[in-house]
Amino acid sequence: MNNILELQGVSKAYNKGKPTEISILNDLDFTLATGEVVGLVAPSGAGKSTLLHIAGLLDTADAGHIAIAGVDQSGLSERKRTRTRRQDVGFIYQFHHLLPEFSALENIILPQMANGVSKVAATDRARDLLNRVGLEPRGTHRPAELSGGEQQRVAFCRALANEPKLLLADEPTGNLDPETSDTVFNALLDLVKETGLSALIATHNIELAGRMDRMVRLERGQLS
Numbered sequence: 328m329n330n331i332l333e334l335q336g337v338s339k340a341y342n343k344g345k346p347t348e349i350s351i352l353n354d355l356d357f358t359l360a361t362g363e364v365v366g367l368v369a370p371s372g373a374g375k376s377t378l379l380h381i382a383g384l385l386d387t388a389d390a391g392h393i394a395i396a397g398v399d400q401s402g403l404s405e406r407k408r409t410r411t412r413r414q415d416v417g418f419i420y421q422f423h424h425l426l427p428e429f430s431a432l433e434n435i436i437l438p439q440m441a442n443g444v445s446k447v448a449a450t451d452r453a454r455d456l457l458n459r460v461g462l463e464p465r466g467t468h469r470p471a472e473l474s475g476g477e478q479q480r481v482a483f484c485r486a487l488a489n490e491p492k493l494l495l496a497d498e499p500t501g502n503l504d505p506e507t508s509d510t511v512f513n514a515l516l517d518l519v520k521e522t523g524l525s526a527l528i529a530t531h532n533i534e535l536a537g538r539m540d541r542m543v544r545l546e547r548g549q550l551s
């Protein structure tokens with residue numbers, strides 16, 4: 328499979344047909360090659376989150392085609408789209424969204440068990456992922472006992488728990504101070520590169536985006 332993600336002619340408007348209608352994505356094309364890590368930069372409000380939600384099948388486009396791992400998702404039932412999203416796509420957001428009552432390790436184990444992985448195998452993988460981001464000794468800690476940067480690194484591990492083919496990240500270090508953001512962002516890039524994952528990572532920070540294989544800019548509904 329040469330391309331993990333293909334968007335073709337994707338358009339999206341909000342408040343369609345109303346005086347307040349705004350066009351966010353306008354006949355947009357994008358291709359993410361397998362193993363590629365691309366930075367997505369855009370002015371605030373340009374539609375980064377909208378684009379990532381459509382690419383990750385959390386939202387639908389008004390027009391156009393979205394193919395993940397070569398399968399056009401556009402005409403598929405909601406059930407099949409949900410299955411693709413759960414099996415093939417990992418998400419990271421600006422805020423960690425970890426389950427507060429569970430430990431770091433459990434937060435990475437639970438999504439695997441929900442996908443039918445045995446507890447022993449899920450625990451092994453969770454430990455390995457935590458180890459890769461330097462947090463294995465903190466596995467038994469709950470999110471509230473971890474720093475913002477550590478919480479986010481656990482969230483990275485959770486996103487990778489089910490071995491997705493595609494990672495979509497929306498300002499993954501956006502709520503961290505600049506110094507922590509830098510370190511945590513590097514941890515994410517190392518993790519992505521080590522695991523050979525394909526990723527589209529949105530950031531306001533051009534310098535961070537410059538560390539990726541390629542950078543695309545979203546403006547006036549199109550990518551350049």
Ligand SMILES: Nc1ncnc2c1ncn2[C@@H]1O[C@H](COP(=O)(O)OP(=O)(O)OP(=O)(O)O)[C@@H](O)[C@H]1O
Nearest residue numbers: 341342349351369370371372373374375376377378
């Ligand atoms: N459900 C919605 N209904 C109406 N307008 C919306 C909706 N969701 C988003 N928008 C608008 O669409 C535009 C793009 O939103 P989006 O969240 O995709 O931007 P963004 O580039 O991720 O912004 P930021 O960088 O500030 O997070 C914004 O003007 C937003 O107000």
